[in-house]
Structure formats: C-alpha cells, structure tokens
Amino acid sequence: MSDIDTTPLSAALPSLIFESCLYGIALILFISTVYFIATRRTLASRRQTVKHHFISPVFVGATVLFLAATAHWVVEIYTVFYFLSHFKGAVPEQAFYASPTYGADIVEATLIFIAILVGDSLMIYRLWIVWARNLRVLIFPIFSLSGVIVMVIGLFCVLSRSTANFPFLGGTESKPWVATGFLLSLFTSFYCTSFIAFRILKFNVRSTGNSGLTFFLAILVExxxxxxxxxxxxxxxxxAGSSGEFQLLTLGAFPVVLCISNLLIHARVGLGWSSESAGVQPAKREYQGAV
Known part of the structure; x- marks a missing residue:
C-alpha cells in the first residue's frame, strides 16, 4: 500500500469525484422518496397513514443509509481539502498521524461498517416480507449477519492497535477480518437476492401485463x-490487492451505493411500477405496504 502512503491525494480525489456523482443520484432519490410517501395514497390498507410509511423499517433503514452516505461524503471532502491545503507530494508518517485525517479514516471505516450492517439487515427484512414472514428462510442470513457483527467488533479491536496507514485497507492483521466480513456479507446479499428474485419470478410466471424489460428491471430493483x-x-x-486508488474508490462508494439500491425500491413503488397488479398477491402487496 505504498501508493496510498506516498500520494494520499491521488487516492482520495478520484474517490471523492465518483462518490459525489453517486451522492447526487442518492439525494434526488431520497427527496423523491419523501415526496412519494408524503403524497401517495396507501397501497396496502386504508388503515395505514403517511406517518406509518415514514416510520416503516424500510424507510427508516434507507434514511440511516442516506445519513451514513452523507456523513461519509462530508468526511471525504474534508480529507481531500485538508491534503490540498497542507501537503504536497509525500506525507511524512509523523505528520500523517498528527493530522486530523487519521481520525477521519476511522470515521469513514465506521460509516462503511454501519452501511454494510444496515444494508444486510434491510435485505433480510425484505426477504422476510416477500416470503410472507416465513422465518425458516431467514436462518442462514441471520447467522451470517451475526458473523458480520462479530467481524466488525474484532476488526475495530485490530484497528485500535494498528500502527499502519489506512489499516482497514491493507494491514496484514486486518485482512483476515475484512475477508471474512466480505464473504459473510456476500453470502447474505447473494442468498437474499436469489430468494427474492425467485419469489417474484414465481408469482409473475403467469403474468402477461408486464413487458420483459419492465419485469427484468423490477426483479433487479426489488x-x-x-x-x-x-x-x-x-x-x-x-x-485481490488492487491499487490503492481503486480500493478507496470501491470502498468509499459503498455507503452511497447501498443507499441508492434501497431508495430505488421506494422510487419504483412511488412511480407506479408496482407488480401488485401483475399477480404478486399477497406477499408483494404486503411488502409494498411496508415500504
């Protein structure tokens, strides 16, 4: 990770530009979601009010992801401007640890962890709703989510004792924890995505009201x-040990990508792309009411 140690600005600037573009999309989606929830009529039940939709677990989780993405973006801006105003070229190790950016890196790592945990929890919740609150399908993802929580605790213990620059990315002590967390979170995401897509496909197999492209997009979004x-x-x-710039780019965009992924579901329902009329009856109708 020498490239990060010697040229921190070259690693952080592309990440900030890319994250800013994605954050603009997330901001538009979040404002649209609030508008849709505040103005739409209820989809599931007349007893559900606008307040019910605003306090639903899906919207609360999406709001937490949006706040985490916003905080991560602000910290990223602060870090880049600090490097621009204080450092040129290589950063001495003592100057790096004495600068506020070292603490900012820990804050960014914390926000990434929060985004991963909330994102996985929302996927498990959606799986539970789409499968008509069948607890049996949640056994494996709940275990994997518990493993991610243990990983986060263990990784924070490692980071608190680390003396390496950007230890979350390249420290040899943290790499096993990071690899384990990625694998567990990947299992949760793949498991939930597959089961949700299967459920949607099953209930829409006899549908003739949706075009192939619309149906495909519905599966991808939901x-x-x-x-x-x-x-x-x-x-x-x-x-795989890619360049420092590439690693910061993918990790830095993590909170905002998870935010966009969850807000797209609200936008889809708000825009009337709901597959309720196509036959996903009772699970999808119940899920749309929970959004």
Missing part, C-alpha cells in the same frame, strides 16, 4: 441486485 453486484466488485478489488 432484489437489491445493485447491492450484491457492488459487494462482489468491492470484495474482488480489495482482497
């Missing part, structure tokens, strides 16, 4: 396939 794809991408780049 199964949170974007979250699973980015997790695979980030896992491959970080565990």
């Amino acid at each position: 199964s949170a396939a974007l979250q699973t794809f980015w997790l695979i991408f980030a896992s491959a780049t970080n565990l």
